[in-house]
Amino acid sequence: MLDMESDPASDGALPAIRLGDPMPISPEGGGRILHQPPLHESSSAKVISPAKAGVIRHIQMEGESKMSKHLPHNWKGWRIVLGFLLIGALVLVACTPAATEEPPAPPPAETEQAPPPATEEAMTEEAMTEEAATEEATTAEPIDLGEPIEFKPAEERDPFPDGTKLHILQWSHFVPRYDEWFDAYAQEWGDRYNVEVTVDHVNIAELPATLSAAIDAGEGPSLVELNIGVSSFVEGVHDLADVNMKAQELFGPQTETCTSNSYLPANDKWYGYCHAWVPDPGDYDIKLWTDAGYPNGPSTYAELLDGGAKIYQESGVPMGLGLSPEIDSNMAMRAIIWSFGGSVQDANENVVINSPEVIEAVQYVTDLYQQTMTEEVFAWNAASNNQGLIAEELSYILNSISAYRSLQKIDEAAADNIGLTPALKGPRGDQHASAHVWNVYVMPNYVEEGSDEMSAGKAFMLDLTANYDQAVYNSEIYNFPAFKSTVPQLYADGGWLDVDPFGSNPADKLKVLLSAEDWVTYLGYPGPSNPAVAEVYATNIIPTMMGRAALGEVTPEEAVAEAEAQIKEIFAKWRERGLVGGSD
Amino acid sequence: MSDSTIGTIPGQEKPRRLLSLADSERFLGSAFLLPAVIYIIALVGVPFVAAIGFSVSDVTVGSTAFDFRGFQNFEAILKTPQFLRALSNSILFAVVTQVFVIIGANLIAQVLAMDFRGKWIARFFIMMPWATPVALGAIAWLWLLDSKFSPFDWVLQRMHLLGPHTLFGPRLHMVFLGREQLAMASIIVVNVWRLTPLASVILMAGLTSISHDILDQANVDGSGFWRTLFEIKLPLIMPIMSIALLFGMIFTLSDMAIVYVLTRGGPVYYTQVLPVWAYMKGIEGGALGEGAAVAIFLFPVLLAVVIFVLRASRRMEVT
């Protein structure tokens, strides 16, 4: 999903090369207004106007950035060029100011804002009506399921001194609507608290390079949103323990998958603040799976192999679990390893990949590849499985709901034929799948300790969480909240997952995601998502291990041993730096 | 030279001083060169030295605090099969690409150097791959080589070369980027596509700089097309061709866009190349030190190649 995505090739030009298959994919095909007004009569939310709905008319593949609508190719060029510059001249940036930073922060403010107790009596007028939302979901009052629009501060605070600035750098969300909402929200927040807020959106893949350059240069954005492998930057960012503690105090417990992507036990540091995660359910072709005898889709990996093989033999439509050096393949292969009871590391950060469970998982992938898939899974980029599903040429993929959302906007009937499954169960009943991405803010070290910029950044993060129902709604239920309590509308009986406000048929298609918190994991599971895990991910060692075995070049045992050797090297290196625990 | 001595005429030193400075080739030469020197030091020298520094340290993307690590980074990268494959691929791609580029560029340059109607349009179109941003071109190729929607598949199917009971069958798709040999060939093809225009123009410039008299002379001497090509034209453009070759090699070796966009090193890591591996390891994976080691690994080899080619082309230079 991450990058590589759809260029015109995958949109308008796509039907032209399909062999006489009359599938009407075209950007205009999505012109219909797919939004339905919120279903609840009592709702006070605005009905989405046709004009507004038109914004989402384009086929919005996940990963297709906002920018790509205007510059269908260049955005990618940007990233590549940036990456290339970083390789060719690793620290060019060390001696030149980064391109995007703002002037140094103003002199430190007198003190940090003393947070007043977050009690009800301090609530501002606007917040009063939404007070219940921040309470435990046990509230008896009925929940308003319309589009949330009112601002709810996390806590009472005074406006910041004049001249306070906050510069946020984050990725262009896969749902363009989210960026529109976010920019307006950030502006409104800035106006309220006298902070000059700037928000820049770049392609998601550019973030590591950009942040790395900014840290080197010693100046840049105040907050940077990262999605994966965030702990690599642990030495370059502030400890955000206070924000995290405060958030837990205000909003209750944080979902584990988020905590694991913002806290590093090895040096006891909260390097990030994770405000959201994205579930990664299975998407299956209902008709094909019904014909194969699984009308509700597969529920275990055994069924996946059995049904997938039947479908492939009978209809020629292959399965879509990638074996490529890209994010979806990485996630899918890890899901299999975990569900078979294996893992890369244990809870104490010891490398345990060379286990019978992992070997069994590799053997399973080998069988799966040989019985249900074609070589295309080796050629895939992050957009390929989405494209294949939309073209009805894959029977099952593992992805965020974006692939389904894209299809909804192109071809309602085809979207209706897509079902969602929770993580599949392994042979011993284990059921795990990684989140698709995490939204993690980090505050680089160059942001001055005790400055207004720092205080504003922290306040911004807390307030964002307090208003996370808006974020979830505007991401079209793509983002899931790090703090469940902040979005009661999502999990409530008859809530957004039960009745998709963006028009699913049946309306409760997203219901499988109700259980997502139970099976969602994270890179590094069952240990923390440490820098070694991040490097293992970035260097695609797991897809490589699976791929070599699937191609029959090595046995599963050999493939695991190869991977183990490399992973141990990586762990040892980071352990030496004190950023990874364990001893082996 | 003699101008600079004006200022030394006894008794005239003072009033002449400024004038002599402005007339001094030595002073002016240094003054005019200075910006270029600063530019090169800042944009090439410093990053390069820093990259070498990184490669022997344990820096990460989060911290560039420098701890000397000796050659541990190099030892570590040498242990990974991905790096060894990237190294051999980089060299293989560079060399094979250049073989085709030089052949193709010679053919195109021959045609372009001719006089015909619409010549400039032909030149314009032939330059397109080079003028296109490399990532953009690579994305176009990504679609052309798509595993499901490749137009090449469509054409092959129509020609009954792909599908059940055909030459490439029974498969329905070539899956250019998913099969080791095809993926490697695809990378080479895209590199050739991208670099041929530049080489063509360089060679065309070389060809057009050959005196007409020489070519007429060869013609009158009874030389046919091939003899003129191999005995006259190619030897005469050899110096410039070696420069084109050098450029092409370096462009292939340093380019990450094509591989990053097309395969990200896949299938498995069989099309991995050094720049992409350096990026994955150093930036995406956070191990900046090892990334730097990967990135500069070929530097000594490249330096030797550059020196060799430049010296050789100097020797070959004629007239």
Next chain:
Amino acid sequence: MATVDINNVTKHFDDVRAIDGVTLSVQEGEFLVLLGPSGCGKTTLMRTIAGLEHPTSGEILIDGRNVTGLPPRARDVAMVFQSYALYPHKTVFNNIVFPLKAQGIPKEEWDTRVREAAQVLGLEKLLDRRPRQLSGGERQRVALARAMVRDPKVMLLDEPLSNLDAKLRASARDELQTFQRRLGTTTIFVTHDQVEAMGMGDRIAVMSGGKLRQLGTPHEVYTESADTFVATFLGSPGMNLIPRNGYLLGFRPENFLPREAMPSQSQIETFRFDVKRVEYLGADRLIYGIVDHAPDDVISIARLPSAVTFPIEVHENHEFAVAHEHLRYFDADTGLRISPQPL
């Protein structure tokens, strides 16, 4: 050895008529000079003979064989360019041997033939050198050796002497002519230098504006110039032309002498000559002035050999004369020579 026949050849470059209906026959073993100012079409004509240009119309025969459509290599002609066009990357030996290789001459003969040619031109010691290590004269000789080595039917020389300095040029002229006489190869030599043309050619073809103006021996073209172009182009300075009675009266400066210096027995025509300027050139004296009754802008020149010591002063109005036998008559409109007219 061969003949070359050029039949009514024209060559157009877009609108420009570089060659405009030239017909010309070169005899076996002849040394023919194509003479004309730059842009007159002489080089184009030579290139057309070589096959480097194809005529728009007309035909070219070498040794009676029509070669009009044939490429250069099928014509068996050799050519020496003004720049010599030596192959800079090849040694002298390889330069000379190149036509032999290209013509498919058996390998065994190469060495002997190259050495023969080198010997004729005194290049034996230079065979291993490259062109850039040679002097201008040496380069010219290498080019000649390369041209002669394959014993061509026709040799075409395009201003081969113009890159040499004046002193070298005189000796090279001599060498070249000797060389040609020795080989006896039919040779066409292009030049804009009338001294070269007069001194070397068996015959001279004078060209102008793409047309052949006159073909004849050096003596013929000089003394019996066919038109005013040839008359004024040849000679240094060229022929004086004075309008008179509707035609042009011409006489060469060296025949235009003070009355006193004329042999008394000859039939002469006298002119009052208004002297404007006198130039001393060592061997000669040039007297510039206006002939009586001639328009003010028609300057005539007298060229007095230094043997004629008779003093002539500027602003003097002196009586000059031309022997009748040296007077030429030209049509005022066409410029063509006409029969003697009443004076």
